[in-house]
Amino acid sequence: MTSTTLAKPGFLQSKIGGLPRAFWALWTGTLVNRVGMMVEPFIGVYLTQARGMSLAAAGTVMAVFGGGSLISQVVAGWLADRFGRRITLTGGMVATAVTMVALGASTSLPVIVAEMFVLGLAIDAYRPASSALVADLISPQDRPRAYGLIFWAMNLGFAVAMVAGGWLAQAGYGWMFGINAVTSLVFGLLVWRAVPETTPERGEPGGPEHGGFTGLLRDRLMIAFSVITLISSVVYIQAFTTLPVAMTHAGFSTVDYGLVIAVNGVLIVLVQPLTGDWFGRRDHSTVLAAGVAIVGAGFALTAFVSSVAGYAVTVVLWTxxxxxxxxIPGAIVAALAPPHLRGRYAGLYGFAVSGGAMLAPLLGTRLLDVSPAALWLTIGGVNLVATAGLLAIGPALRRRTA
Structure with a gap:
């Protein structure tokens, strides 16, 4: 037997070993759900082509969806702590499936607007519950690796969904809505059957005797971390909101953008599982600050490129x-949160990410009106602010997460 053969079990163990079966059920459900997540990326095309809406009307409908998603993070975080992680996740997935079917069959604009708001509430309600489940199931030293594996599953599933969704959109949008509904149900039912409820009971150490949102809002370190998250999210979401607009305005096609952004998914799928455990063993605040700085540098570099290859290089850098x-962020939030408030803390983090997603196109398009250089250099500078914020709160994070 060769030394290479002997090394393989240790290598695999360091990447995926030692995690409980319930985690892998959650991971599998996440992957299945993301593979079927075809409607959201193509909803603008669906509203304008299949339902004949103007761009302005479609934009309004998508803004309503974003508002529902923003609210859902806080509500779902409270539900996960109050009623349980498992029932919140399963309930959100069932509600998503029902709303998907209804939305695919609706033709009335007021009904579509109402259903898009409900879909925004339901579709991401699983996130705080899923994050709390990982924190409940996994020991602190393994959490960065576990959250990284969830991140990897989401990106792998999303890559498949983008390819399949584009094909199914040509075959008929009904297929997209149907498959999205089925995979949501599979996720919810898999968690219901294979993942135990982990919410602390009243009277347990860390149980819900006191606290709630009052305790969360008094946690100045978590509030500061959430503000920094919002700032960095405004930067990252530019890749999916303003970058395609900037490229088409510069004379590139949507196919060019698709090729460029595909680099992001390919790199994550190939590289992230190999590095997640190594970064997870380092100081979280320092690693996160370094990563945010690299993302900012990648976007700033976009101001100086003028070819598809150049754009691809910038995507490699920020990826x-x-x-x-x-x-790393999930591990930090889990470490900051008392066990009985993990859902609420995860919800606040999700609220910050969703808030950044809503603000990103507003800021990005206005800066693009000035000039592409103004857009990308400003965006890069914004992430320097986020990096400085992370370094500033780093000592406090180390004390709290020790």
Whole structure:
């Protein structure tokens, strides 16, 4: 037997070993759900082509969806702590499936607007519950690796969904809505059957005797971390909101953008599982600050490129920063949160990410109106602010997460 053969079990153990079966059920459900997540990326095309809406009307409908998603993080975080992680996740997935079917069959604009708001509430309600489940199931030293594996599953599933969704959109949008509904149900039912309820009971150490949102809002370190998260999210979401607009305005096609952004998914799928455990063993605040700085540098570099290859290089750079940070924010939030408030803390983190997603196109498009250089250099500078914030709160994070 060769030394290479002997080394393989240790290598695999360091990447995926030692995690409980319930975690792998959650991981599998996440992957299945993301493979079927076809409607959201193509909803703008669906509203304008299949339902004949103007761009302005479709934009309004998508803004309503974003508002529902923003609210859902806080509500779902409270539900996960109050009623349980498992029932919140399963309930959100069942509600998503029902709303998907209804939305696919609706033709009335007021009904579509109402259903899009409900879909925004339901579709991401699983996130705080899923994050709390990982924190409940996994020991602190393994959490960065576990959150990184969830991140990897989401990106792998999303890559498949983008390819399949584009094909199914041509075959008929009904297929997209149907498959999205089925995979949501599979996720919810898999968690219901294979994942135990982990919410602390009243009277247990860490149980819900007191606290709630009052305790969360008094945690100045968590509030500061959430503000920094919002700032960095405004930067990262530019890749999916303003970058395609900037490229088409510069004379590139949507196919060019698709090729460029595909680099992001390919790199994450190939590289992130190999590095997640190594970064997870380092100081979380330092690793996160480094990753955020690299992301900012990647976007700033976009101001100086003028070819598809040049754009691809910038995507490689900020994707490497994203890989560095994968799994680290979830581990930080889990370490900051008391066990009985993990859902609420995860919900506040999700609220910050969703808030950044809503602000990103507003800021990005206005800066693009000035000039592409103004957009990308400003965006890069914004992430320097986030990096400085992380370094500033680093000592406090180390004390709290020790």
């Amino acid at each position: 490497l920063g994203e890989i560095v940070t994968a799994g």
